Amino acid sequence: VQLQAFGGGLVQAGGSLRLSCAASGRTFSRYGMGWFRQAPGKEREFVAAISSWSGASTSYADSVKGRFTISRDNAKNLVYLQMSSLKPEDTGVYYCAGNRDSLSRIYAEVAEYDVWGQGTQVTVSS
Secondary structure, three states: OOEEEEOOEEEEOOOOEEEEEEEOOOOHHHOEEEEEEEOOOOOOEEEEEEOOOOOOOEEEOOOOOOOEEEEEEOOOOEEEEEEOOOOHHHOEEEEEEEEOOOOOOOOOOHHHOOEEOEOEEEEEEO
């Protein structure tokens, strides 16, 4: 599968944005999916993850809990990251990633992902 993230942009603090990640191929549903972000000069960090198949399990970084929601639509080969109450510290390049092991698990580490999309820039102004 190949991934392509889109939907980033410039938004004021307190605003909302929805990122999407489009996957190619017919095996998307078996992939556990995640979102990561990277700010200038910082390491890539975990944001949110959703399990494969039905997406019954989700996980969030403490910094985004209650503000971000990850979801997936297997029929459309899409995974979303709905972001609300955005803060300037949410600024960064956001990446979607996939783990192909189809075990309905949650993955929160960069090294656990097999496939990465190109990033999409999110800038939150104060």
